[in-house]
Amino acid sequence: MAAPPESPRPAAGGPVVVAGMHRSGTSLVGSMLGAAGVAMGERQLAADPHNPRGYFEDVDFLTLQRRMLWAATRDGDGGHRDWGWTESEALDEPAFAPFADEARALLASRDGGRWGWKDPRTTVLLDFWQPLLRLAHPDVSYVLVYRHPWGVADSMQRLGADVFLRHPDYAYRIWAFYNERLLRFRRANRERTLLLSADALARDPSRLAPLLLTRLGVDAGAVTGPLAEERFEAELFHSLPPDDPLVSLVAATRPRCAELLAALDEEAELSGRDTWRAAPLRPRDAPEPRVSVVVPCFDQGEMMLEAVASVERAVGEPYELLVVNDGSREPRTLEVLAALRGAGYRVLDQDNRGLAAARNRGIEEARAPCVLPLDADNRLRPGFVGAALRVLDEQPRAGVVYGDRVEFGLRNGHVDVPAFELPRLLNGNYIDACALVRKQAWRDGGGFDGAMPRPGWEDWDLWLGTAARGWSFVHLPVEAFDYRVRPESMITAFEDPQVRRQVLAYVVAKHRQVFLDHLDELVFVAQSGAGEIWRLARLCEATQRVVDGMDEMRAQGDERLAELVRARQEGEQLRVDLAAQTAETRHYVELWADAHRDRSGLREERENLYRELLAWQQRVREVEGSRAWRLRLRLLGLLRALHVVSAEPQPDSHG
Numbered sequence: 001m002a003a004p005p006e007s008p009r010p011a012a013g014g015p016v017v018v019a020g021m022h023r024s025g026t027s028l029v030g031s032m033l034g035a036a037g038v039a040m041g042e043r044q045l046a047a048d049p050h051n052p053r054g055y056f057e058d059v060d061f062l063t064l065q066r067r068m069l070w071a072a073t074r075d076g077d078g079g080h081r082d083w084g085w086t087e088s089e090a091l092d093e094p095a096f097a098p099f100a101d102e103a104r105a106l107l108a109s110r111d112g113g114r115w116g117w118k119d120p121r122t123t124v125l126l127d128f129w130q131p132l133l134r135l136a137h138p139d140v141s142y143v144l145v146y147r148h149p150w151g152v153a154d155s156m157q158r159l160g161a162d163v164f165l166r167h168p169d170y171a172y173r174i175w176a177f178y179n180e181r182l183l184r185f186r187r188a189n190r191e192r193t194l195l196l197s198a199d200a201l202a203r204d205p206s207r208l209a210p211l212l213l214t215r216l217g218v219d220a221g222a223v224t225g226p227l228a229e230e231r232f233e234a235e236l237f238h239s240l241p242p243d244d245p246l247v248s249l250v251a252a253t254r255p256r257c258a259e260l261l262a263a264l265d266e267e268a269e270l271s272g273r274d275t276w277r278a279a280p281l282r283p284r285d286a287p288e289p290r291v292s293v294v295v296p297c298f299d300q301g302e303m304m305l306e307a308v309a310s311v312e313r314a315v316g317e318p319y320e321l322l323v324v325n326d327g328s329r330e331p332r333t334l335e336v337l338a339a340l341r342g343a344g345y346r347v348l349d350q351d352n353r354g355l356a357a358a359r360n361r362g363i364e365e366a367r368a369p370c371v372l373p374l375d376a377d378n379r380l381r382p383g384f385v386g387a388a389l390r391v392l393d394e395q396p397r398a399g400v401v402y403g404d405r406v407e408f409g410l411r412n413g414h415v416d417v418p419a420f421e422l423p424r425l426l427n428g429n430y431i432d433a434c435a436l437v438r439k440q441a442w443r444d445g446g447g448f449d450g451a452m453p454r455p456g457w458e459d460w461d462l463w464l465g466t467a468a469r470g471w472s473f474v475h476l477p478v479e480a481f482d483y484r485v486r487p488e489s490m491i492t493a494f495e496d497p498q499v500r501r502q503v504l505a506y507v508v509a510k511h512r513q514v515f516l517d518h519l520d521e522l523v524f525v526a527q528s529g530a531g532e533i534w535r536l537a538r539l540c541e542a543t544q545r546v547v548d549g550m551d552e553m554r555a556q557g558d559e560r561l562a563e564l565v566r567a568r569q570e571g572e573q574l575r576v577d578l579a580a581q582t583a584e585t586r587h588y589v590e591l592w593a594d595a596h597r598d599r600s601g602l603r604e605e606r607e608n609l610y611r612e613l614l615a616w617q618q619r620v621r622e623v624e625g626s627r628a629w630r631l632r633l634r635l636l637g638l639l640r641a642l643h644v645v646s647a648e649p650q651p652d653s654h655g
Contacts, residue, residue, distance in 0.1 A: 014139030015107075016116030016216055019123040021178040022147040022155065023055060025198025029143050030056030030118040032208055036218050039115040058117040060106060064099065065121040068128075071095045080163055084124045085174045096128045103129070107136055114218070123178045126185045140192065141216045144182050146264050147198040148276060149175040149257045150250050154238055157484070158408055165409050165486045168302040169332050172254050179260055186267055197265065197272030202239045211269055242277045246309035251278030253305065253339045281343035286318030291370045291385060291436065293319060294362030296355055298326040300376040301333030303484065308340070310379035310482075316386050321345065324362045327352025356450035356458040359433070363442055371442065373433045379482040380434070381406070388436035391474050399441030399471025400463065402431050403480030410485040420473035423521035426514065429460030431473070434481045437466075444469040449510075453502045460503075464511045 016038055020026045034040045034056055041058025069084035072095040079086035110117075122129065126142070133140040153171035156164045164170055186193050194215040201208060212218040240246060251258035258278055265273040293311045297304045304323070311321055325337055325347055341347045350361055355375075363371045370392060374380055388401035405415045418430060425431070433448075445466035448458040467473065508515055515522065 013114055013217065014137040014141060015110070015133060016114070016141050016143060016218065017122060017126075017129065017133070018116065018118035018143045018145065019120070019126060019182065020143075020145030020147075020198070021120050021123060021175060021182075022145065022152050022198055023120060024155070025145040025147055025196070025201060026118050026120060027055055028198075028201060028205065029145060029196070029208065032212065033116060033118075033143075033218060036212065037114060038218060039110075039113060041110075041115075041117055055118075057119050061117045062119045062121070064102060064106060065119055065125055068096050068099050068125065069121060071099075080170065080174065083174060083178075084121060085170075085177050089173075089177055091124065093128070096125070100132065103132055104136075107132060111136070120178075124181055126181065130185075130189070142185075142189065142193045143212075143216070144186055144193055144195045145198050146179055146182060146195070146261075146268075146272075148240070148247075148272070149254070149261065150246050151199065151239060158238075158412065160408075160410050160412065162487055165484075172250075172257055172302075176256055176260055179264060183260065183264055183267065195264070195268040196270045197268055197275065199239050199272045199275040200268075200270050203275070207270060215269065239275070242275055243279065244309065245312035246306060247276050248279045248281055249305045249309050252281050252343070253336050281339070281345075283321065283343065283345045284312055285320040285346065288318060289320040289368040290317045290389060291315065291319045291372055292322060292363070292366030292368040293372045293374055293380070294322050294324065294359060294366065295374050295376055296324045296326055296358030296362065297328060297333065297337070297376040298352065298355075298358070299328045299330035299333050301328070301330065301336035304333070304376040305336060306379055307374055307376050308345075310381070311374065314380040314382040314385065316382075317389055319385075320367055322362045322366060323347045324358040325349045326354070326358040354450050355455050356448035356452070359448045359458075360450075363439065363447070366439065369439055370436055371439055372436050374481070375434070377484045377486065378434060379484075381479045381481055384476065384478055384480040385436065387476055387478060388474075388480075391476070392436065392438065395472070395474065397470070397472050398474050399438050399444075399466050400431070400435050400473045401476060402435035402473070403476045403478045405432060405434075405481055405483045406479050407483050407485050410487065414479065415483075416477075417475060419475045422467055422514075423518050423524070425460075425463060425467065426518055426522050429457060429463065431459065431463055432481070432483065433459035433462075434483075438471075441466050441469075441471045444471065453506050454499050457503050457507070461507055461510065464507065464514055468511065468514045 016033055018026050018029050018033070030040055040056050041060065043059040045055040045057040045059055045062060047055070066082060069091075070081050072092045073079075073081045073084060073086050074088070074090065074092075075081075077086035077088050077090070084091055123144075149172050152175050153168065156171045157168065186195050194211055196208070196211070261276070262273075265271045293315065295304060295307050295311070308321065308323070311319070323337070323340060323345060327350065328334060328337065337347055348361060348365060350358070359373050363373070370389065372380075372385065384403050388403075391401045392398055402417065404417050407413055407415055417432075418424060420431075442462070445462045445464075445468075447462065449461045450458070452458055452461065463473070
């Protein structure tokens with residue numbers, strides 16, 4: 001593969017186009033270009049919690065490109081049409097042609113000075129823009145940014161968009177779709193492109209400024225060093241260590257992505273080849289494990305890779321990992337399971353019997369005295385397992401150790417889980433199944449009950465049964481795991497009053513004696529809860545009033561914005577009319593100037609003719625006054641008298 005040119009040609013001052021799928025990396029580049037004096041658009045996409053420093057995206061280019069991609073994709077083809085990607089990956093590029101005039105007008109409106117734009121959608125429209133830009137701006141340059149696919153997938157989950165929470169595999173497929181086009185454009189336009197690894201930038205943002213100078217002629221020296229690092233939101237850019245287990249898992253199960261990433265690294269001026277390493281898959285099960293991690297899986301193969309990787313990075317104690325395939329049928333999940341099985345991971349297959357049966361199957365076959373159930377769509381956090389094992393070592397009657405959780409997806413943030421109180425637990429479950437449990441305590445509690453009317457609350461039933469047998473619970477104030485809140489998550493289903501009523505009726509009937517033994521405390525907790533609910537209701541009312549006021553302000557703001565938009569449109573029309581009138585006036589001025597020049601020439605010619613006429617008249621007078629002229633007249637009169645010549649009228653004589 002060809003290496004990047006060693007002596008690149010700096011741009012002479014043309015536009016700078018920033019393309020790349022991931023917004024954090026391209027936002028950093030856009031930020032530095034803007035700080036260096038490159039106009040990135042007067043109307044930019046507003047900042048938000050995902051990018052508090054701003055996106056540096058020109059809204060006019062963004063809006064146009066969004067419309068183009070919708071026009072080039074088919075309705076009903078799934079995927080994410082806003083990004084130009086559908087399930088079939090069919091992109092009708094001839095559909096871009098009707099937008100050419102609008103695109104040329106947009107480019108013309110940005111002409112003048114050093115300018116550019118940035119929008120991830122540009123990545124799939126580079127071939128459309130290239131001829132238009134080259135015609136108007138021969139010195140156009142491109143900054144192409146790429147990032148690890150696993151980092152992009154994580155960011156898309158954190159966005160909380162419904163489409164990506166339901167289809168986590170979309171992230172990798174879109175990544176390949178975008179970056180194949182990025183690489184193809186790069187290879188065809190090496191002399192005018194700068195290819196950057198966002199993950200390499202994350203390590204040292206100050207490396208960008210020298211590249212901008214040598215490749216684009218943009219002096220970004222003022223934003224090097226600490227200022228460059230300040231512009232880079234490291235907390236928003238989650239980058240894994242080079243040898244993280246997820247890297248090898250993705251490379252083994254998504255070879256297309258790994259090969260494409262390696263090709264991009266080979267081409268890049270700022271390469272990310274040192275930021276990731278894919279090793280052959282191998283299980284890390286210990287011969288005498290202290291803990292067995294059980295991961296049930298039903299059609300969640302893409303997310304399960306993250307769960308498996310989290311176990312390998314988080315558990316420092318000797319452990320074993322058991323994956324229970326609960327009758328999965330989804331093709332991607334079967335591919336992942338086959339890859340794990342082929343690498344030697346312990347995969348237990350069974351017909352689809354539900355989450356409770358899958359957990360029980362894994363725990364039954366676990367070799368360690370302690371087990372930790374981890375759902376396939378969640379992720380274990382470092383530090384928890386070791387601390388929990390120490391608690392079990394020190395407290396023989398402790399049967400369950402649990403911690404706090406971190407939610408991401410539809411909700412994001414740390415959740416403080418309360419300390420254990422049986423009356424509180426009787427009032428409702430608050431301890432997730434992702435806890436370290438003695439295998440004997442699991443047996444005494446009756447295991448996970450697969451006969452519950454609704455799945456997802458078998459852990460509550462198990463905790464009540466375990467507590468009834470005298471086992472104690474210990475809460476550790478540490479983050480134990482990441483909980484992915486998805487549209488179909490079981491925790492969201494329990495918010496349905498009808499579902500909650502069915503589950504409560506079943507649990508109370510099964511554990512009636514425990515509820516009766518703690519009835520007084522349960523009533524007290526319920527009353528306290530009612531008071532808290534009343535306080536929260538009043539708070540909600542006050543909050544609603546504030547929200548209503550904000551809605552009114554927003555409506556007024558929207559109305560004002562609409563007025564400004566109308567004024568802008570009227571101003572734009574006035575500008576067009578004035579431009580037309582100016583052109584017409586200029587035409588008439590030129591005609592007047594031409595007529596003035598013609599009139600001056602005629603006046604000069606007339607004066608010359610007058611002078612010639614006066615000269616001739618003077619000569620005539622001189623001739624007529626001469627003696628020879630008088631003799632001529634007398635001779636003519638004599639000849640007429642003799643009838644030698646015919647009579648003619650006598651000319652006037654000035655005698």
